[in-house]
Amino acid sequence: METVLSIRQLTKNFGRLCAVNHIDLEVKRGQVFGMLGPNGSGKTTTLGMLMGVINPSAGDFSWFGQPATHQIRKKIGAVLEHPIFYPYLSGQKNLELMALIKEAPVANIAKVLELVELSSRKDDKYRTYSLGMKQRLAIASALLNDPIVLILDEPTNGLDPMGIAEIREIIKRISTDGKTIILASHLLDEVQKVCSHFAILRKGNMVHVGPVDDVGKGEETVEIMAYHDDLAILLGSFEGAMSVKKEAQQYLVKMKEGFHSLELNRYLFERGIVATHLVTQKKSLEKQFLEILAEADHAALTKN
């Protein structure tokens, strides 16, 4: 797969504070890449360097295998913290101005407005827009150039659940369009829902990077309920069970590698038992995130 972004040993010091500490990263075409990390962990600083608004202290990065030039940056759209629009102009007029500045085709305006579902409100003044609409207009503006990569810094910050869901849908739509997306977020649930890959920053250090699909791999737990007096014994003698635990009304069966709910269900069914409840628990990204950070904390403590 084609490498879109390659970061090597990228570092940013603000005086004595090391905001980003020698990070390496590769983003491939078509990935939706989530950058996670607590407040102050260096997400915005990293994105700022990638966008050329913050000068790195050391290290470098390349887009599409080339150093970041003005020409290359045109292939990258970004929504950084506070987008600036004219309050007394309509969304349409604001985008027309942006298209002029970015030398983007005016013909793209209708398309991007449609994509962020603002077509019906395009002639209303920007100042009358809700926070969610403002954010959507910022995304539309970033897409005017039809960029290959879209960078978003906390795209759902301050939005209500509806607004968050709308942005999430838009991100999915943009990625289905074939664009590569890099987004910073502290909403783990959101990253799990929209991202294909993620990295975790902690105090400027990258402490994890990998596919979202790998989260919780290799340790599946199945919740099961069935009417049968000897259920516990039966579950215990299932060859795929690593352990069986009773929790409230249900049993939790921790599965051995390679065994899933299907085999468990079949095993019970063959013994004349029909489960009334059968759910595979997947470890949440949130849980994994907290574990990775706790491990990193522990490693930092034992090092000192």
Ligand SMILES: Nc1ncnc2c1ncn2[C@@H]1O[C@H](COP(=O)(O)OP(=O)(O)OP(=O)(O)O)[C@@H](O)[C@H]1O
């Ligand atoms: N211009 C600056 N001058 C000095 N320190 C800065 C500057 N910008 C950021 N920092 C510091 O760098 C560190 C990383 O900040 P950054 O904004 O990148 O974190 P973040 O992960 O985006 O946090 P958040 O989740 O709150 O947005 C913080 O300690 C911050 O105080």
Ligand SMILES: [Mg+2]
């Ligand atoms: Mg930030």
